[in-house]
Amino acid sequence: MLSGDIPPNQTIYIKNLNEKIKKEELKRSLYCLFSQYGRILDVVALKTPRLRGQAWVAFLEVASASNAVRQMQNFPFYDKPMRIQYAKTKSDCIAEAEGTLAPKEKKRKQEDKAERKRRGDEGQQPATENGAAAENGGRTAPSRHGNSNAQEAAAPNNILFIENLPHETTSDMLELLFKQFAGFREVRMIDAKPGIAFVEYEDDIQSSIAMQALQGFKVTPQNAVAITFAKNLSPSNSYRLRHALTPMKKLSLTVAMNNPFDILTDEIIHAVLDHLDDDPFTRKSFSLVCKSFYLLERLHRKSLKPLRSELLHGVLHRYPSISHLDLSCCPRVNDPLLASLSASWKSTLRSINLSRSRHFTATGLRRLAENCSFLVEIDLSNGTELTDVAAEAVAEAKNLERLMLARCKLITDIGIGCVAVGCRKLRLLCLRWCIRITDLGVGFIAVKCKELRSLDLSCLPITEKCLPPILQLQHLEDLVLEGCLGIDDEGLATLNHSCKSLKTLNLSKCQNISHVGLSSLTNGAEHLKQLVLAYGPAVTTDLGKCLLNYSRLKSIRLDGCLVTCSATKAIGSWCASLTELSLSKCSGVTDECVSFLVQSHRELLKLDITCCTKITYASIDCITRSCTSLTSLRMESCSLVSEDAFLLIGQRCQFLEELDVTDNEINNEGLKYISRCSKLRSLKLGICSNITDDGLTHVGSGCPKLKELDLYRSRGITDAGIAKIACGCPAMEMINIAYNDKITDSSLISLSQCLRLRILEIRGCPRVSTVGLSTIARACRELEVLDIKKCVDINDNAMFALGQFCQNLRQINLSYCSVTNAGLLSLANTNRLQNITILHLAGLTQNGLAAALLACGGLTKVKLHTSFKPLLPKYIFEHMEGRGCVFHWRNKAFQVEIDPNGWQLHVGKTP
DNA sequence: AGCACA
Numbered sequence: 001m002l003s004g005d006i007p008p009n010q011t012i013y014i015k016n017l018n019e020k021i022k023k024e025e026l027k028r029s030l031y032c033l034f035s036q037y038g039r040i041l042d043v044v045a046l047k048t049p050r051l052r053g054q055a056w057v058a059f060l061e062v063a064s065a066s067n068a069v070r071q072m073q074n075f076p077f078y079d080k081p082m083r084i085q086y087a088k089t090k091s092d093c094i095a096e097a098e099g100t101l102a103p104k105e106k107k108r109k110q111e112d113k114a115e116r117k118r119r120g121d122e123g124q125q126p127a128t129e130n131g132a133a134a135e136n137g138g139r140t141a142p143s144r145h146g147n148s149n150a151q152e153a154a155a156p157n158n159i160l161f162i163e164n165l166p167h168e169t170t171s172d173m174l175e176l177l178f179k180q181f182a183g184f185r186e187v188r189m190i191d192a193k194p195g196i197a198f199v200e201y202e203d204d205i206q207s208s209i210a211m212q213a214l215q216g217f218k219v220t221p222q223n224a225v226a227i228t229f230a231k232n233l234s235p236s237n238s239y240r241l242r243h244a245l246t247p248m249k250k251l252s253l254t255v256a257m258n259n260p261f262d263i264l265t266d267e268i269i270h271a272v273l274d275h276l277d278d279d280p281f282t283r284k285s286f287s288l289v290c291k292s293f294y295l296l297e298r299l300h301r302k303s304l305k306p307l308r309s310e311l312l313h314g315v316l317h318r319y320p321s322i323s324h325l326d327l328s329c330c331p332r333v334n335d336p337l338l339a340s341l342s343a344s345w346k347s348t349l350r351s352i353n354l355s356r357s358r359h360f361t362a363t364g365l366r367r368l369a370e371n372c373s374f375l376v377e378i379d380l381s382n383g384t385e386l387t388d389v390a391a392e393a394v395a396e397a398k399n400l401e402r403l404m405l406a407r408c409k410l411i412t413d414i415g416i417g418c419v420a421v422g423c424r425k426l427r428l429l430c431l432r433w434c435i436r437i438t439d440l441g442v443g444f445i446a447v448k449c450k451e452l453r454s455l456d457l458s459c460l461p462i463t464e465k466c467l468p469p470i471l472q473l474q475h476l477e478d479l480v481l482e483g484c485l486g487i488d489d490e491g492l493a494t495l496n497h498s499c500k501s502l503k504t505l506n507l508s509k510c511q512n513i514s515h516v517g518l519s520s521l522t523n524g525a526e527h528l529k530q531l532v533l534a535y536g537p538a539v540t541t542d543l544g545k546c547l548l549n550y551s552r553l554k555s556i557r558l559d560g561c562l563v564t565c566s567a568t569k570a571i572g573s574w575c576a577s578l579t580e581l582s583l584s585k586c587s588g589v590t591d592e593c594v595s596f597l598v599q600s601h602r603e604l605l606k607l608d609i610t611c612c613t614k615i616t617y618a619s620i621d622c623i624t625r626s627c628t629s630l631t632s633l634r635m636e637s638c639s640l641v642s643e644d645a646f647l648l649i650g651q652r653c654q655f656l657e658e659l660d661v662t663d664n665e666i667n668n669e670g671l672k673y674i675s676r677c678s679k680l681r682s683l684k685l686g687i688c689s690n691i692t693d694d695g696l697t698h699v700g701s702g703c704p705k706l707k708e709l710d711l712y713r714s715r716g717i718t719d720a721g722i723a724k725i726a727c728g729c730p731a732m733e734m735i736n737i738a739y740n741d742k743i744t745d746s747s748l749i750s751l752s753q754c755l756r757l758r759i760l761e762i763r764g765c766p767r768v769s770t771v772g773l774s775t776i777a778r779a780c781r782e783l784e785v786l787d788i789k790k791c792v793d794i795n796d797n798a799m800f801a802l803g804q805f806c807q808n809l810r811q812i813n814l815s816y817c818s819v820t821n822a823g824l825l826s827l828a829n830t831n832r833l834q835n836i837t838i839l840h841l842a843g844l845t846q847n848g849l850a851a852a853l854l855a856c857g858g859l860t861k862v863k864l865h866t867s868f869k870p871l872l873p874k875y876i877f878e879h880m881e882g883r884g885c886v887f888h889w890r891n892k893a894f895q896v897e898i899d900p901n902g903w904q905l906h907v908g909k910t911p
Numbered sequence: 912a913g914c915a916c917a
Binding site: 044048 | 912913914916917
């Protein structure tokens with residue numbers, strides 16, 4: 001090791017530091033960097049010819065120093081790898097703390113230094129006598145820096161000296177000003193000397209903070225106060241200053257002078273960072289505050305979602321503590337990359353998402369599983385090329401708790417058998433669409449992995465034969481058997497076990513299971529909370545009665561089922577109340593059913609009655625009367641519900657956060673009432689042709705929290721309505737105003753106030769142009785998804801603006817716009833573009849397209865017109881597909897214009 | 912490469 005023969009020491013010695021970094025910054029950064037290993041007593045760095053590029057960090061504990069020597073060895077710090085050893089001698093601050101720093105020793109040290117200096121300087125400086133050299137050096141030092149003693153600032157202390165006060169200032173006035181800061185003690189003024197004052201705080205840090213905050217404060221327009229530390233301290237204060245400050249406090253004080261944030265301890269900053277974890281933008285702003293925040297953020301960062309795999313190599317060393325790696329934006333992840341990341345984050349990596357990545361094999365997975373022994377989660381969904389060898393490699397991850405293998409269609413019972421043997425700690429396993437896995441593999445899993453909590457077996461060719469061991473799992477809470485057509489009533493009747501721990505059961509699309517099978521399967525499942533029976537057999541009275549066995553049931557989804565009225569009456573006659581009920585697309589649901597249900601489930605929070613086409617005003621009356629705490633109501637296409645029903649929603653359901661009334665008869669009066677729901681976050685008003693700007697005005701003034709608004713084909717609206725929305729809903733993240741022919745640039749200009757806008761759909765708005773979109777691009781820098789299909793007046797200039805300002809753009813549909821080669825190419829500047837659709841761009845040539853495709857390095861999905869296929873050189877496809885991009889070809893004919901009376905499009909001929 | 916505390 002680099003520490004060589006030097007015995008362990010509380011202090012570490014670091015060399016090969018970047019000599020360009022200023023001393024104070026270097027000390028501060030070292031402090032930040034090393035405080036992860038323990039309490040630091042002092043950081044020493046000097047810029048003298050002999051000592052530049054080196055530093056000492058003194059820890060309270062030897063163990064901290066040892067860890068620092070080992071773990072930070074060669075850590076790239078200001079672009080240079082640090083070389084770390086134990087220090088050869090004891091630091092003075094430690095000797096002082098131990099009470100062993102004798103004055104004698106100090107003197108001896110000084111002499112040593114003088115001696116060395118003399119020897120080192122031979123030939124360059126005339127030799128001087130020992131004592132004289134030492135003393136002289138001490139005295140001349142300040143004058144070298146060009147500061148006379150008289151002008152030199154006093155050392156930081158607890159008393160501030162205030163100058164340039166208006167003569168009429170009283171101590172009361174000053175007290176008011178200075179007592180806002182913690183630690184305030186008193187103001188002292190001298191009658192004979194107007195214009196100055198002394199303000200005392202409890203300690204130097206508190207006085208420093210007040211100084212920072214009030215420096216230059218204008219008491220009157222002419223009197224900006226000047227604050228310095230007081231110079232002539234009373235004897236008691238000067239004693240305090242000499243003895244109360246530990247070396248570390250001195251350091252943090254010097255630091256506080258430059259940056260007020262630096263007086264925060266690392267623990268506090270880490271606690272702040274813990275709360276920022278899921279928001280990349282906040283973290284980014286955080287690390288831009290100052291260099292030490294930047295550094296700490298790097299060290300603290302635990303999750304990473306790189307936009308491209310090429311970028312990953314560069315950050316392997318930058319972020320030493322990554323535990324969660326999301327590679328879902330990286331279509332190409334090869335074995336060497338898996339090997340190097342698993343080497344870098346060997347002891348930290350706990351979770352990795354490879355669900356959208358390809359080009360790796362069992363070899364890479366094996367390295368991952370072997371290196372990262374703390375790995376608990378791997379998402380390999382969509383690994384359609386992965387075989388049993390890959391599953392065998394995954395089985396090396398002995399601590400794995402969550403494994404997602406959805407659509408790994410080549411993996412068989414053999415592969416899953418390896419996983420069962422290797423990963424005994426599995427708690428969650430998703431085998432959805434692993435169509436080669438049969439009863440054998442599933443049964444084996446259930447026998448071996450006793451810790452399983454959650455098991456997804458959707459669409460597997462399994463039968464009831466694999467169920468007995470599954471139902472014996474002691475902790476199983478979540479079982480998904482969606483689309484398992486091999487399981488039927490007859491088979492289920494053979495079961496004699498029940499799973500008591502089961503909390504959620506999903507039997508959607510299980511056409512062969514009726515209430516008979518359901519009760520055999522859930523016999524004794526007294527903790528069942530959620531039941532999904534969507535798209536299954538008819539919901540009959542018997543089924544309804546069967547549900548009565550589960551007294552703790554909170555949520556039922558019956559989407560797409562034929563529901564009889566008597567069945568809903570049975571469901572309605574429970575004593576306990578459901579919180580979530582979905583009846584979307586249930587044919588057979590009438591007002592009578594709904595009324596019955598909601599009257600006995602008054603605690604309902606979420607209700608979905610999408611496409612319950614028979615219900616009317618009466619249902620809405622009943623729902624809103626009974627379920628006043630409703631937070632989500634989805635009722636798209638309930639076309640018999642009359643316009644006055646919507647008033648009731650606004651009057652009675654003040655807690656609504658989500659409302660979908662797409663394709664309903666709602667009018668402005670209804671919107672007026674609905675805008676009383678001030679908690680509304682999502683409002684869908686697509687194809688609501690009765691609403692106009694008046695209605696939107698109400699929404700704009702009543703729903704300040706709105707994040708999502710859908711006005712697709714709500715053809716009564718104009719720019720004036722959008723202006724009210726833009727003004728009243730600053731939190732807006734997603735807006736759809738597609739196919740509204742009255743919308744112009746003016747709407748886009750108003751929407752540019754919504755700085756958090758992420759998704760903008762203006763497809764088929766023929767009157768918007770480059771001007772409007774460029775304004776959006778300049779203002780809404782978080783834009784991720786943009787649909788401008790058929791906006792024929794949008795041209796290259798708008799693309800230039802997007803390329804310049806919208807660095808987060810992920811997805812764009814440009815079909816039928818007036819964009820040409822140059823505009824398309826400029827989108828490559830956004831760096832993050834993954835998904836692009838271009839059918840019919842008149843100004844685009846094959847060379848322009850080829851150049852743009854190559855330039856947009858992060859593309860994962862490209863939708864093009866078939867006519868381009870033979871025109872592009874073959875190597876383009878090879879190259880793009882090699883990078884992980886998938887091409888989708890469409891052969892739609894050129895569509896000329898939008899039918900002003902509806903959404904049927906005239907189909908014209910190709911140009 | 913270089914081990915100090917100003």
